[in-house]
Amino acid sequence: MRHSKRANIMACIGLLTGALALTSCSGPGGKPAEEAAPAAMSEEQRVERGRYLVLVMGCGDCHTPGTFAGAPDRSRWLAGSEYGWQGPWGTSYASNLTPDSTGLPGWTEEDFVRVLKSGTRKDGTKVLPPMPWPWFSNLTDEDAGAIGAYLTTLAPVPHVVPKRTAPGQKAPGAVIVFPPPQPWDMPAQQAQ
Numbered sequence: 001m002r003h004s005k006r007a008n009i010m011a012c013i014g015l016l017t018g019a020l021a022l023t024s025c026s027g028p029g030g031k032p033a034e035e036a037a038p039a040a041m042s043e044e045q046r047v048e049r050g051r052y053l054v055l056v057m058g059c060g061d062c063h064t065p066g067t068f069a070g071a072p073d074r075s076r077w078l079a080g081s082e083y084g085w086q087g088p089w090g091t092s093y094a095s096n097l098t099p100d101s102t103g104l105p106g107w108t109e110e111d112f113v114r115v116l117k118s119g120t121r122k123d124g125t126k127v128l129p130p131m132p133w134p135w136f137s138n139l140t141d142e143d144a145g146a147i148g149a150y151l152t153t154l155a156p157v158p159h160v161v162p163k164r165t166a167p168g169q170k171a172p173g174a175v176i177v178f179p180p181p182q183p184w185d186m187p188a189q190q191a192q
């Protein structure tokens with residue numbers, strides 16, 4: 001149990017390094033080619049595709065309580081977390097993604113697509129690390145839309161996530177603090 005908790009946190013630190021260093025991320029070969037448009041899917045198939053993508057892209061790691069203790073709570077699926085992630089950006093908390101009034105009420109498929117592809121919220125502010133949107137910006141429009149379609153179908157779960165705080169401000173709750181990077185982990189000056 002202890003080991004798997006640490007392994008999960010380390011996986012997120014890996015994501016964070018990418019999110020901090022780059023405004024968008026792609027693999028060694030550059031951006032993946034857009035796939036040829038698949039045959040039109042029914043709304044039900046799109047939602048199912050979105051559910052599949054949310055599972056394999058690990059959204060539940062940060063957004064579902066219990067995950068870092070090795071047991072994601074399915075009854076509070078994607079209802080946000082009270083772990084604070086602290087670094088040069090201040091402290092951020094993974095949002096409650098459900099349509100409850102304490103989460104993201106009234107968010108449309110397009111609102112989710114905008115965050116995933118550009119890291120820009122509905123109110124125009126940028127999404128902070130460790131949300132790995134720079135990697136998610138590589139999603140095809142079809143897949144980003146499918147994720148958005150699925151997220152609008154989530155069961156509402158009441159949960160107020162702590163508000164993010166600016167650098168140097170006191171942050172509530174349990175906070176994961178990122179130490180300054182080792183030389184190896186410093187961002188390279190190269191553009192990708």
Ligand code: HEC
Nearest residue numbers: 012057058059062092093094095115121127128130131164
């Ligand atoms: C490594 C942890 C992590 C992972 C993995 C992750 N997120 Fe996030 N996400 C966050 C954090 C932290 C925030 C809040 C950032 C902030 O305060 O600006 C966030 C914010 C968001 C927001 C913005 C909501 C708002 O409050 O405006 C959306 C939407 C979102 N995430 C969706 C997703 C989806 C969908 C996935 C999977 C495809 C995902 N996230 C994976 C950590 C994560």
